[in-house]
Amino acid sequence: MSGLDEAYVEAVLNAVEQIPPGRVASYGDLAELVGSGGPRLVGRVMSTQGAGVPWWRVVRADGRPARGLEETALAHLRDEGAVLRGDRVDMRRSRWPASLS
Secondary structure (H helix, E strand, O other): OOOOOHHHHHHHHHHHHHOOOOOEEEHHHHHHHHOOOOHHHHHHHHHHHHHHOOHHHEEOOOOOOOOOOHHHHHHHHHHHOOOEEOOEEOHHHHEOOHHHO
């Protein structure tokens, strides 16, 4: 698994699958939910193993989608009803879970 701990990968992917349509979590939010690692490690999991989950619901802390996937991610998010502000998600209104705001 690209040198990543299999249990950690599964925990991150399971967390991503819990994000409801129209909502997002940052890489740091997911690290906090999983209880270990950090935003960069979550990003590594998503870049190497995240194709089978709703990856577009994971964004940077400023609400911007992953680099190189912006157009596709924003189209998915727009279709799902996420609150957007230009090229980013309004984290205050679309962050999941809201307790992390």
